[in-house]
Amino acid sequence: MLDWDDLRFFLAIARLRSLSAAARELRVTQSTVGRRLASLESGLRARLLHRTPEGYVPTLAGEAIMGQAERVEAEMRAVERTVGGRDAQLEGVVRVTAVETLASHVLAPCIAALQAGSPEVALELVADVRHLSLSMREADIAVRLAPFEGHDLVARRIGTLSYALYASPAYLERQGEPDFAAGCAGHRLVAGLDGAEVPQVAGWLAELAARATVALRTDSPEAQLRAALCGAGIACLARLRGDAFAAQLRRIEPPGVPVTAVGIWLAVHKDNRRTPRIRLVLDAVVAAFRDQAALLDPPLSRDAGNPD
Structure with missing residues (x-):
C-alpha cells in the first residue's frame, strides 16, 4: 500500500536535488530520505528521480506526479494549519524569518524582551535571504522588504x-x-x-x-x-x-x-493569526518596529559623518 507521507520526501529531493539537503530540510537522516524514496518508487513500480552530476532530477514518471504530490502536500498543510489554528495554548514554538539587518537589530532585542515575560514561548529567528514559505509552514511569521503575495496570507506594512x-x-x-x-x-x-x-x-x-x-x-x-x-x-x-x-x-x-x-512588511498565514502564541509574537514585533521607527527611517541631516 502506498504511504502518502513518502510524497514529502520525494518533493523535498526534487526541489533541493540532493538527499543530504532534503534530510536537513526534513530533519531526518540521509539514509531515511533514501529509504523513503525507494519505498515510494517500489509502491508505484516506477523510477521517479534520476541522479545526475547536477543532482536529482525528476524522470518522466516523476514529472507526471509532481503536481498531484504538491496538491496532496498542500491539503496536508491545510489540515495542520486548521488544527494548529485552534491551539488555545500559549506555549509552543514560533519561527520568525526576516532579512539579516532587521533580524539582528530589531527582532533579536524584541525576542529577548518577549522571552523575559513569556518564557513558555520558544522562539526561532531565521535570518535568511530566502523567502521561507508561510503556506508550507517553513515559518510562522515573516518580515520582508517587499509586499507579500498570496491570498492565504494576512499582511500589513509596519515601517520604512x-x-x-x-x-x-x-x-x-x-x-x-x-x-x-x-x-x-x-x-x-x-x-x-x-x-x-x-x-x-x-x-x-x-x-x-x-x-x-x-x-x-x-x-x-x-x-x-x-x-x-x-x-x-x-x-x-x-x-x-x-x-x-x-x-x-x-x-x-x-x-x-x-x-x-523601502517598506517593511509583516505577514502571517490567515489560519494561524489567532493562535495565541503567534498572536503574542505578532503584537510584540509590530510594537518593536513602531518603537524603532526613527532609527529605521531617520530624518535627513548632515550629522551622520558628513562635514558641514
Missing part, C-alpha cells in the same frame, strides 16, 4: 527602512568625490549578491553609479558594511547601520537625489 550611500574617508581620499553626473566613473561599489538584493535599492544604486565597477558582491549586509569600512568602495547601506559608524564612514548624498526607502 531608508538607505544611503557610504564610503570610508580613506577611500574617498584615494578615489576622489564621486561624480554622479558621470555615473561615478572610476569608483568601486560594494553591492548585494544577485537574488539577495532589495530590487528598489539595487535599481537606485545602478541608476546613480552606472559607470562604477562592482568590487564585491555579497548576500550579507554586515559584510557590505565591513567592506566599506575597510575602504573597498561605496556601499548602499541601511541608515540604521551606516549612520552608526559616523566616525568611520561618510554618508554621501547625491545632489538633488532623495535617499531611497
Whole structure:
C-alpha cells in the first residue's frame, strides 16, 4: 500500500536535488530520505528521480506526479494549519524569518524582551535571504522588504527602512568625490549578491553609479558594511547601520537625489493569526518596529559623518 507521507520526501529531493539537503530540510537522516524514496518508487513500480552530476532530477514518471504530490502536500498543510489554528495554548514554538539587518537589530532585542515575560514561548529567528514559505509552514511569521503575495496570507506594512550611500574617508581620499553626473566613473561599489538584493535599492544604486565597477558582491549586509569600512568602495547601506559608524564612514548624498526607502512588511498565514502564541509574537514585533521607527527611517541631516 502506498504511504502518502513518502510524497514529502520525494518533493523535498526534487526541489533541493540532493538527499543530504532534503534530510536537513526534513530533519531526518540521509539514509531515511533514501529509504523513503525507494519505498515510494517500489509502491508505484516506477523510477521517479534520476541522479545526475547536477543532482536529482525528476524522470518522466516523476514529472507526471509532481503536481498531484504538491496538491496532496498542500491539503496536508491545510489540515495542520486548521488544527494548529485552534491551539488555545500559549506555549509552543514560533519561527520568525526576516532579512539579516532587521533580524539582528530589531527582532533579536524584541525576542529577548518577549522571552523575559513569556518564557513558555520558544522562539526561532531565521535570518535568511530566502523567502521561507508561510503556506508550507517553513515559518510562522515573516518580515520582508517587499509586499507579500498570496491570498492565504494576512499582511500589513509596519515601517520604512531608508538607505544611503557610504564610503570610508580613506577611500574617498584615494578615489576622489564621486561624480554622479558621470555615473561615478572610476569608483568601486560594494553591492548585494544577485537574488539577495532589495530590487528598489539595487535599481537606485545602478541608476546613480552606472559607470562604477562592482568590487564585491555579497548576500550579507554586515559584510557590505565591513567592506566599506575597510575602504573597498561605496556601499548602499541601511541608515540604521551606516549612520552608526559616523566616525568611520561618510554618508554621501547625491545632489538633488532623495535617499531611497523601502517598506517593511509583516505577514502571517490567515489560519494561524489567532493562535495565541503567534498572536503574542505578532503584537510584540509590530510594537518593536513602531518603537524603532526613527532609527529605521531617520530624518535627513548632515550629522551622520558628513562635514558641514
